Amino acid sequence: MDRRRFVKTVGASAGTLALGGTSVLSAAAEDVESLALQPAQPMGSDVTVDVAVIGAGVMGNWTALHLREMGLSVALVDQYGVGNSKSSSPGEIRGMRLTYGEDEHEMLWARDACEQWKLRGAEFGTQMFYQCGGLSFRREWTARNTVERALFDKHQVPYEVIRYDELVRRWPQAPPPSEEHFGFYHPWGGVLSPRDANMAVATSFKKKGGKFLLGKAAPGARAGGSLQTVTLSSGETVSAGAFVFALGAWLPKVFPEVMTGKLSVRKAAYNMIGTPPGDHRFAVPNLPNTGLGLPSINGAGFGLLINPTDEVDPDEYERLPSADETARARRTLATRFPALKDQPILHVWTCQTENSVDGQCIFDLHPEMDNVWLVGGGSWHAFKIGPVIGDYVAHRVIGEEQGIPEANLSGPELAALFKLKAETFA
Numbered sequence: 001m002d003r004r005r006f007v008k009t010v011g012a013s014a015g016t017l018a019l020g021g022t023s024v025l026s027a028a029a030e031d032v033e034s035l036a037l038q039p040a041q042p043m044g045s046d047v048t049v050d051v052a053v054i055g056a057g058v059m060g061n062w063t064a065l066h067l068r069e070m071g072l073s074v075a076l077v078d079q080y081g082v083g084n085s086k087s088s089s090p091g092e093i094r095g096m097r098l099t100y101g102e103d104e105h106e107m108l109w110a111r112d113a114c115e116q117w118k119l120r121g122a123e124f125g126t127q128m129f130y131q132c133g134g135l136s137f138r139r140e141w142t143a144r145n146t147v148e149r150a151l152f153d154k155h156q157v158p159y160e161v162i163r164y165d166e167l168v169r170r171w172p173q174a175p176p177p178s179e180e181h182f183g184f185y186h187p188w189g190g191v192l193s194p195r196d197a198n199m200a201v202a203t204s205f206k207k208k209g210g211k212f213l214l215g216k217a218a219p220g221a222r223a224g225g226s227l228q229t230v231t232l233s234s235g236e237t238v239s240a241g242a243f244v245f246a247l248g249a250w251l252p253k254v255f256p257e258v259m260t261g262k263l264s265v266r267k268a269a270y271n272m273i274g275t276p277p278g279d280h281r282f283a284v285p286n287l288p289n290t291g292l293g294l295p296s297i298n299g300a301g302f303g304l305l306i307n308p309t310d311e312v313d314p315d316e317y318e319r320l321p322s323a324d325e326t327a328r329a330r331r332t333l334a335t336r337f338p339a340l341k342d343q344p345i346l347h348v349w350t351c352q353t354e355n356s357v358d359g360q361c362i363f364d365l366h367p368e369m370d371n372v373w374l375v376g377g378g379s380w381h382a383f384k385i386g387p388v389i390g391d392y393v394a395h396r397v398i399g400e401e402q403g404i405p406e407a408n409l410s411g412p413e414l415a416a417l418f419k420l421k422a423e424t425f426a
C-alpha cells in the first residue's frame with residue numbers, strides 16, 4: 001500500500017490520531033500506569049486505530065514506537081505482556097556486534113543501532129546498551145573475514161587485529177581457543193539489557209499516547225484483499241488501517257497458510273554464571289562481547305550462550321535446561337573461561353530462536369492481504385538492530401521503501417532481501 005493510499009485508508013476507516021474515540025492527549029494521561037499493571041480483564045470497548053502492532057517483543061515494540069512518533073494512532077497488543085518470558089526477547093543479556101561477514105546492510109544497521117541505543121537510552125533515562133567492544137577469535141583470514149574487514153575499512157568503522165599474546169595480556173580471563181588464534185576487536189560492540197530495553201521502549205510508546213493491550217489476537221474480518229480487524233481473546237476487536245504482526249516464533253501458528261516451514265524454532269539459552277566475590281573481570285566494561293560469553297551487566301551474571309537444540313512450541317515447552325545442556329555449559333566454562341569453571345549457574349534464560357531459511361529478517365506483506373505485514377525471522381541476531389528495524393518497518397507500513405545508499409542498496413533491493421522466501425525448511 002503506498003503512502004497516499006495508506007493515509008486515505010486510515011483516514012476513512014480509523015480516524016487519524018483517534019484511539020477508540022479517545023483523543024491522543026487524554027489517552028496519554030490515562031495510560032501513565034505501569035505496563036506491569038495492565039488489567040487482565042476486557043477493556044470494555046472495541047478499539048480503532050491507524051495501525052495495530054501485534055507482538056511486543058523487540059521488533060513490535062520499536063515498530064509501534066516509531067509509528068506513534070510519526071503521528072499515527074497505534075495499538076500494541078501482546079498475549080503475555082511486553083518482553084515476556086515466552087518470547088524470544090526476554091532476559092538479562094544480548095550481544096551487540098558489527099561483524100556480519102559480507103552482509104553490508106546488517107553491518108550498517110548494527111552500526112546505526114549502536115548510536116540509536118545510546119541516544120534513546122539518554123532520552124528514556126535508561127541505559128540499554130553497554131559499549132564494551134566486540135571480540136571474535138579467528139585462525140585465518142577466510143574469504144568471509146576478508147570481505148568483512150574490507151567493509152570495516154570502507155565505512156571507517158574502527159577495529160584492531162590483535163595477536164595471541166596481546167590478547168592474553170589484555171583479557172587473560174577469556175583466552176583464545178588456541179595459540180594459533182588471533183583477535184578481531186571492534187570497540188562499537190558490547191552488550192544490551194533486554195529487560196530494561198523492552199520496558200523502556202514500551203513505556204515511552206505509552207507515554208507518547210500509544211495504547212497497550214493485553215490479549216491474544218487473531219486475524220478477524222476481511223474486506224476484499226484487506227484485513228479490517230483482529231479479535232482479541234477477550235472477544236473485543238481492534239480495527240485498523242494496517243496491521244503489523246511481529247510475532248516471532250508464533251508467525252507459523254497464526255499464519256500457517258503462508259508461514260509453515262518458513263521458520264526453524266529451536267530452544268536456546270543464556271546460562272547466567274556467578275562470578276567470584278569482588279571479581280569484576282567478567283563484568284562490563286572489563287571484557288568485550290566474545291559471542292560465546294557476554295560480560296555481566298549490573299551483577300546479573302556472565303552470560304554463557306547455549307546453541308539451539310530441539311524444535312519447540314513456544315507456548316508449551318518447559319524453559320529448563322537438560323542435563324546435557326548443563327554439562328555442555330560446564331565444559332565450555334572449563335575450556336574457555338577457566339576462572340569461572342566452579343562458579344554456580346545462577347539461572348538459565350531459555351528462549352527460542354526463530355531462524356528464517358536464509359538468515360535474513362522477514363519484513364513483507366501477507367501475499368493475500370495488502371495491509372498485513374509479516375515481521376519476524378530474527379534468526380538469532382535481531383535484538384541488536386531493534387531500533388533500526390522499528391524505523392524501517394514503520395516506513396514500509398506508510399508506503400516508504402527506504403534503501404541504504406552507503407551500501408548501494410535501493411529501497412526495492414533492500415526490500416527484496418527481507419521478502420518471505422519461497423524455500424522452506426521441510
Ligand SMILES: Cc1cc2nc3c(=O)[nH]c(=O)nc-3n(C[C@H](O)[C@H](O)[C@H](O)COP(=O)(O)OP(=O)(O)OC[C@H]3O[C@@H](n4cnc5c(N)ncnc54)[C@H](O)[C@@H]3O)c2cc1C
Pocket residue numbers: 054055056057058059060077078079080081082083084086087088089090093094095096215216217218246247248249250254268269270351352353375376377378379380381382383384385
Ligand atoms: C538464546 C538467544 C540468544 C540471542 N542472542 C542474541 C544476541 O546476542 N544479539 C541479538 O541481536 N539477538 C539475539 N537473539 C535473537 C533475538 O533475541 C530475537 O531475534 C528477537 O528477540 C526476536 O524478537 P521478535 O520481536 O521478532 O520476537 P519475540 O520477542 O518472540 O516477540 C513476539 C511477541 O509476539 C507475541 N505474540 C505472538 N502471537 C501473538 C498473538 N496471537 N497475539 C498477541 N501476541 C502474540 C508473543 O507473546 C511475543 O511477545 C538471541 C535469541 C536467543 C533465543
